[in-house]
Amino acid sequence: MDLSRRRFLLAAGGGALSLGGLAGRASGANLLELGTNPQQLETPLEVFDRLITPPPLFFVRSHFGPPALRPDRALAITGLVGRELSLTPDDLRAMPSSTVTAVVICAGAGRSLYEPRVPGVQWGNGAMGQAEWRGVRLADLLAEAGVGDEAKQVGLRGADRPPMPTTPPFYRSLPIERALDPTTLVAYEMNGAPVPLSHGGPLRLVVPGWAADNRTKWLVELDLRKDEAPGFYMQKAYRVPNSPVQPGEPVGPDGAHPAHEFPVKSVIARPADGARVARGRSEVVGVAFSGHAGIDRVDVSADDGKTWTAAKLEGEAGLGRWQVFRASVDLKESGAAAVLARATDAAGNVQPRTPTWNPGGYFWNGWHRVALEVA
Ligand SMILES: Nc1nc2c(c(=O)[nH]1)N[C@H]1C(S)=C(S)[C@@H](COP(=O)(O)O)O[C@H]1N2
Ligand SMILES: [Mo]
Secondary structure, eight states, X not given: OOHHHHHHHHHTTOGGGSHHHXXXXXXXXXXXXXXXXXXXXXXXXXXXXSSSOOGGGSOBOOSSOOOOOXXXXXXXXXXXXXXXXXXXXXXXXXXXXXXXXEEEEOTXXXXXXXXXXXXXXXXXXXXXXXXXXXXXXXXXXXXXXXXXXXXXXXXXXXXXXXXXTTSOOOOEEEEHHHHHSTTOEEEEEETTEEOOGGGTOSOEEEOTTBOGGGSOSSEEEEEEXXXXXXXXXXXXXXXXXXXXXXXXXXOXXXXXXXXXXXXXXXXXXXXXXXXXXXXXXXXXXXXXXXXXXXEEEEEEESSTTSSOEEOEEESOOOTTOOEEEEEEEEEOSSEEEEEXXXXXXTTSOBOOSSOOOOTTOOOOOOOEEEEEXXX
């Protein structure tokens, strides 16, 4: 197959040829369809037993669906800059590149687990995945354009369009300090292949440690501005109250802040919830990560949190990067049982049994519990 055709297939989502695809599609595992028009797809928890999520099973989320695939779609840098620029993906490929392995997690991952229920896509714990991203540091692009002193935010625009003129666009912004962080990339590759259309190709922002609403897909414009992006998706959505609120209690504009770092979390891949397991030792496998720091430890419990066993960690520790954990629990009695996982990050944050309720249903990171039938 010639290179351009191979590129096209990969960009069109032919993930079977990519590195993650070679890592294997778990037999029988399928994405869960949480919505159509636009498509909202959740990853089955059973594949959270490895460092890289197989691309065909990587969760998909967007507000309006993807624009047409245009592998050469350019990125403009505008606003408070010394000179405006327009760069094609090939221009970016010609610049020094940088790679980062990072989790993508929707701020609303686990929303369905909040009590009382919160409106929005009813995600379980599968609205996340990990990939290796290659691209150009956003800091390098901004240096090319020259950032003015007054520029405090980088506006982020994608090529996707709202369905109706009255629907606000998905326009967001990133504080300049985070934009200049060397881990913030404009990515053109996901797991060694062009970023597939469903994940924002040709160019997508990667902000390790920050919730995925900050990671604009189908990136077309970065506009340097004085203040946060106006509009619904920055000023109303993706904000968390500064202090806990009761369901139904109004939150004023100054009472909430943008959802940035995702909190420490672990999810169990195996055993699956509801599984029948044999009496005796059982292996518990999953992933753990934090947007604040690398993972320090993961513990598992088979007695509702009375006692905990330390798990072994695999992979590299890093902010916003997941590691696989593996532990063995002794299930001595037959009948109903449950296993819990609890992660702690290097900044000392510990996964809570139940997180604080919030009106957006963001940042669910309660202990993951799988119920088992011991035979
Ligand atoms: N242009 C654009 N980028 C976007 C969105 C969108 O609607 N439009 N949705 C964001 C949200 S809310 C999430 S959770 C992630 C999902 O990324 P994925 O589909 O690659 O998993 O994309 C983000 N980037
Ligand atoms: Mo999201």
